[in-house]
Amino acid sequence: MPAPTSAPRTLYDKVFDDHVVYSGSGDTLLYIDRHLVHEVTSPQAFEGLRNAGRKVRRSDCTLVTVDHNIPTISRKNFKSISTFIGEPDSRAQCAALEDNVKEFGLTYFGMDDKRQGIVHIIGPEQGFTLPGTTVVCGDSHTSTHGAFGALAFGIGTSEVEHVLATQCLPQAKSKNMRISVEGKLAEGVTSKDIVLHIIGIIGTAGGTGCVIEFAGSAIRNLSMEARMSICNMSIEGGARAGMIAPDEITFTYLKGRPLSPRDGEEWDKAEAYWRTLKSDAGAKYDIEVEIKAEDIVPTVTWGTSPQDTVGIDGVVPSPESFPEAQRPNVVRSLQYMGLEPGTPMDQVKIDKAFLGSCTNGRIEDLRSAARVIIASEKNGGPSKVAGHVEAMIVPGSGLVKQQAEAEGLDVIFKRAGFDWREAGCSMCLGMNPDQLKPQERCASTSNRNFEGRQGAGGRTHLMSPAMVAAAALSGHLVDVRKLTGTHGGEDGGLKITSYSDYLTPVTVPAPAVEPTEQTAQGQTPVKAAAAASAGLPKFTxxxxxxxxxxxxxxxxxxxxxxxxxxxxxxxxxxxxxxxxxxxxxxxxxxxxxxxxxxxxxxxxxxxxxxxxxxxxxxxxxxxxxxxxxxxxxxxxxxxxxxxxxxxxxxxxxxxxxxxxxxxxxxxxxxxxxxxxxxxxxxxxxxxxxxxxxxxxxxxxxxxxxxxxxxDDIGLTLEHRAEIEKFEEKRSAVWPWLDGVGYAKKGQKVIAVPVGGAKKSATEW
The missing domain is CATH 3.20.19.10 (Aconitase, domain 4)
Structure with a gap:
């Protein structure tokens, strides 16, 4: 599908252009390659499908898991969601999701599946996330997947229903923004410090209306997991999405994953396309920001917004140092956080430490924290969690947990006094039992420090995994370099294993009923679905x-x-x-x-x-x-x-x-x-x-x-012919996107018709 213009284009322009199904009055209709679904933002979407008699259009492009609500305690005695989850509303949402995936025939990683995990960790882990794709999820941190050169963004529940029904979304074109980080990072500075530093500069509205492309030598030298952490928090800078151009580091990460293109001709064709996904020389950006890597130090937040950042060597700011219009918000933040202006940040005492979330729950994050524990002990510093601190480590997926245990990381953490948990969102947003009590202060690797985010009245300081580990050992916020000293750059003697040892093929649930004769002759799920629209109240x-x-x-x-x-x-x-x-x-x-x-x-x-x-x-x-x-x-x-x-x-x-x-x-x-x-x-x-x-x-x-x-879905279904024409071209140009790994090559998986026979989710 050639670009409509030969003018120099950005990475965002290229991916957007490659997914245009229809462009006319209103927003452009984009095709969505990958849809991730979880329990919190999907119940009303499935109910909408059910009420309108619609099916899931592309079950082969949809992946489902539970993460937000679930407890992270041991699953040794897990039998079912109904007996394991104690909180009634959480149990109801998770149970509803299991019913929905059975009814609509979707691939699901449940709590008894080692591949279950935080939705933005399992997508890349499985190779579901690929360069040049459009990726959506009912979660704002879908921007994570932009690290692969994908156009990935969060959507609301109405849009979740829209994608399930049509595999498309009407979207307005965003502005282009580029943030370049050039130079070499100082010892102890990580991708989390980079992104916190960026948000501190541009503010939480600095990227509004934009897709940010992260560029520069400091970004190119990062691992895939570090890139994901940066793109994850694009939304905290107000952006619609964040993207990083794919390169050799990207290709190496994806090679051999269950849902990646298969080795041989298919991989070669995919990689050739991926190599075109970089901004052209002379491409124009609406906003450009340049940052020197050497200006970044280990960074923490002091207030109740991700833009409230300061170097760990700094102090709590005074309201007088802000423009007059901002001072009331600063005063409120300081009151909520219980902090006095002028207090050195490295003297702020903590009560809890949390390492996990879709920002920092990957294997590299866990290794980073383990190295701090090892280096601190070598330097004669603390080797155990401070007596007044409760600290927990929550792997981002069951496979991350399995790999960490194979490397002995769990032993290091438990010996130091950290609580070793099961995969889930955990204390990142406190929709589960892992929460702060009022006025408890937490050093956290999560992405938001809003009031009450980790528990009503709880106080959150955002920072890197290494900084969280250092704070847990010290009992207060501290510059990690004071603990690691001369051993900061060492491996720490960790046993490093390969992700490939822990991956297994993904299988797809068979349709609950056989395809109808019409479907077998080529009628698509959208053609078969009712075009009825629930409609909306008129606004006059x-x-x-x-x-x-x-x-x-x-x-x-x-x-x-x-x-x-x-x-x-x-x-x-x-x-x-x-x-x-x-x-x-x-x-x-x-x-x-x-x-x-x-x-x-x-x-x-x-x-x-x-x-x-x-x-x-x-x-x-x-x-x-x-x-x-x-x-x-x-x-x-x-x-x-x-x-x-x-x-x-x-x-x-x-x-x-x-x-x-x-x-x-x-x-x-x-x-x-x-x-x-x-x-x-x-x-x-x-x-x-x-x-x-x-x-x-x-x-x-x-x-x-x-x-x-x-109603948007009714409007989109008026373009059935364009959707089907696009899918034909998509299968010809990018065949690896047609559910390879879920179904036999070349065979699409047909969604389960409403009211069809049901199948146990655990059979998959």
Whole structure:
């Protein structure tokens, strides 16, 4: 499929262009090569398929696991999810996923499968993630897979349903951003330090509307696992995705993995294509950032945003050192974190240490931590976890755990006093039993330090695996180089094994019923599916009270915390909207001063926020669901997190970007308890008492869909012919993408029709 233009293109441009199914009015329709599914963001998607009589279009391009909700305690006595998971809502989500994969005939790594793990670790581990592919998942850290030169991004639940039904997504083209890190990294500085340093420079909104390409000699010299850590946190910089051009390091990593192209002609053809996936000389970027590697030191966070970074040799900042508009947020962060300005970071005492997550739960991360323990002991430093600290190591997958144990890493950790766990997301987001208690302070390898992220009232400092290990041994944040000293660059005598010793072929569940005659003759699942659309409520004029908010970077954890994500429904979340701000975390009582706890704002249908980057953070669609359920159908702000903005449109809501001066005027009206009206037909916000209306403009296609309550899946299914034509070309040009490893070569796997016979998930 030749590019539509000969002009120099970026890596992002090339992958995007190679997946265009249709381009007309509205967003471009992109084909999705790889879809990863987990238990938290999928129940409502499968229910939507069921209600519309639709099937999964490409089961051979879909991989499912459980990770967010599951306990990480020993599975020695595991028999089933129903008996092993104690928390009712978590158990219900996991059980629902097992029912769904059986009904729809999907490949599933369950808790009794050694290949189970965090969704963004098992994809690359299995070779499911490949260069030049489009990869999506109902999780914002899908950006991880961009390390392979894939276009990978998080999606909301409505889009999960969309991909399951059509294998496509309507997408607007993002801007191109390049971040180059040149030079040699100092001893003790890792990829986690690089990405924290970057986010500290560009901020959590610096990449909004962009796909970031990470480049430069420091990036090229990183291993694949280190590259994944950097791309993983692209979303923390506000970007839609992060990408790194594939090279020899990429190809070596992928060779021989179960779902990689097969050795021989297929591999040679794939590699030849992958080598074209680099930005052309002269390609234009909308934003460029250059960073010197030697400027990066071991880095930690001090506040409640990933942009709140400082070198470990620095101090807790003072609010006065920030622009005046940012100071209220800084004051709130310091109060929440219990920190005083001027406190040296290496004197901050911790209560817990967590090593794991999709950012840093791979074998190299575990080796890095083990080397710190070994080097500290050699240098006469601490060799055991400090007495007041609880420390846990959570491998990112069952195969990572198996490999670590074969290398003896578990022995090193347990001897030092670390708790050695089973694979899962664990304390990264605390949707499982691994949580912080109020005011407990944690040194963490995870990706977010939002308020309550690891447990209500918990305080999180982000850092590298080596820094977490050093903090656990010392009992406080510390420069890892003080423990490793002259032994910092040594291997530590670890036994290094190859991943290939732990991989096994992936098999696919057979269809629960035989293909119909029509399907055997070539009718696709989309042609066979009903084109019925559930539809959305029309958005014409929304009038009412507007809740005024002034905060910047209102993240999705503030809008709806993770403890409310265990619902199987899209409704019922309004009472939990803005829970951390609206209720006392200890008593559950309303905080009288919070806007939604006051009259007339208890009945708001609009929200005016004067701070930028509203809805940053997770891809969870629960945030707009909660706003919608409360009754708020329009949020007005200077800017929005990309995924949140998209999720609002998917739910018939209007995320309205307005100039600061207009927002300030509307904020005054809202603060006075006056009603506003958002008139989408005429594209104005009507103000009270004869004040001049505020005009606005939104994308014409978005406006058309909102006014008419149009459902995206129904719109996509109007392009059935284009989808099938694209798939024919895809199979001819990139045959290794047609589920090789899941099914016999050249044979597509047909999804299980709704209502078909069921098969035990454990038989696979």
């Amino acid at each position: 004029v929304v009038k009412g009270f507007a809740a005024p908010m002034w905060e910047a970077n209102v993240d999705t954890d503030k809008i709806i915390p993770k403890q409310f994500l265990k619902t199987l429904l899209r409704t019922g979340l309004g009472a939990a909207l803005f829970w951390p701000l609206r209720y006392d975390v200890k008593t559950g009582e309303e905080i009288p001063d919070f806007v939604l706890n006051k009259e007339p704002y208890r009945h708001s249908s609009l929200l005016v926020c004067t701070g930028p980057n509203f809805g940053c953070g997770s891809s969870r669609e629960h945030a707009p669901w909660a706003l919608n359920d409360f009754g708020i159908r329009c949020v007005m702000a200077p800017s929005f997190g990309d995924i949140f903005k998209n999720n609002c449109f998917k739910n018939g809501m209007l995320p309205l970007e307005l100039p600061q001066a207009d927002l300030d005027a509307l904020y005054e009206d809202a603060s006075a308890g006056l009603e506003l009206a958002v008139d989408l037909e005429n594209e104005v916000v009507v103000r009270p008492n004869g004040k001049p209306a505020v005009p606005f403009k939104i994308d014409a296609f978005r406006r058309h869909c909102l006014l008419n309550g149009l």
